[in-house]
Amino acid sequence: MAGVKTWLDSWPVYRQLTGADPFGRGSAARSKATDATVSRTATADKVVKSVCPYCAVGCAQNVYVKDEKIVQIEGDPNSPINRGRLCPKGSASKQLVTSPSRVTTVRYRRPYGTEWEDLDLDTAMEMIADRVLAAREKGWQVEDGPADNRRRVNRTMGIASLGGATLDNEENYLMKKLYSALGAIQIENQARI
Numbered sequence: 001m002a003g004v005k006t007w008l009d010s011w012p013v014y015r016q017l018t019g020a021d022p023f024g025r026g027s028a029a030r031s032k033a034t035d036a037t038v039s040r041t042a043t044a045d046k047v048v049k050s051v052c053p054y055c056a057v058g059c060a061q062n063v064y065v066k067d068e069k070i071v072q073i074e075g076d077p078n079s080p081i082n083r084g085r086l087c088p089k090g091s092a093s094k095q096l097v098t099s100p101s102r103v104t105t106v107r108y109r110r111p112y113g114t115e116w117e118d119l120d121l122d123t124a125m126e127m128i129a130d131r132v133l134a135a136r137e138k139g140w141q142v143e144d145g146p147a148d149n150r151r152r153v154n155r156t157m158g159i160a161s162l163g164g165a166t167l168d169n170e171e172n173y174l175m176k177k178l179y180s181a182l183g184a185i186q187i188e189n190q191a192r193i
C-alpha cells in the first residue's frame with residue numbers, strides 16, 4: 001500500500017486534490033527535480049561587486065564565484081540604479097567572460113594582409129604607442145590663424161578620441177587627462193545619459 005501512496009504522491013493532480021495546494025500553484029506543481037535543484041548563487045564561494053559593462057545605465061551586478069570561476073552574474077538588489085534587475089543583455093553578461101568563443105589574444109591583420117595573426121600584448125602595446133607618437137607629431141600645430149594674426153596653439157590634430165557609452169566616470173577622467181597631455185583637442189564621449 002505504501003508503494004501505491006508513493007506513486008500517487010508523484011502525481012501532481014493527486015497532490016493538488018488531496019494536499020494543501022488546491023490551485024496547483026505551489027507544492028502540488030513541484031517535481032522532485034525542481035526540489036533537488038540548488039541555485040548557483042547558493043553554492044558560490046564568494047560574491048564580487050561589479051558594474052554591467054554594456055551600457056551607460058551602469059547597472060550594479062553581483063558576480064558569483066566558485067573555485068575562482070564565475071558561475072553566475074545577477075543584478076545587485078542594493079543598487080539604487082537597477083535595484084536587483086538586469087536587462088537581457090546584462091543578464092547574459094556571464095557569457096562575455098566565460099564563453100569559449102571569447103577572443104582572449106590580440107588579433108592583428110597587417111596592411112595588405114589577408115589573414116589575422118596573434119600578437120603578444122607587449123608587442124601590440126609597443127605598436128600602438130609608436131603609431132600614437134607618429135600621428136601626434138605628424139599632426140602637430142604650433143600656430144594657427146591668418147598670417148597677420150597668428151596664435152600660438154601647440155596642439156595636435158593627428159589624434160582624436162571618441163569614447164564609448166560603457167566608459168565610466170573614472171575612465172573618462174583618465175582619458176581626458178591622457179589625450180589633453182598628448183595635445184589632442186578632439187576628445188568626445190558617446191554617453192547616452
Ligand code: SF4
Binds near residue numbers: 059082
Ligand atoms: S543591464 Fe542592461 S540596462 Fe543595465 S547597464 Fe547592462 S545593458 Fe545597460
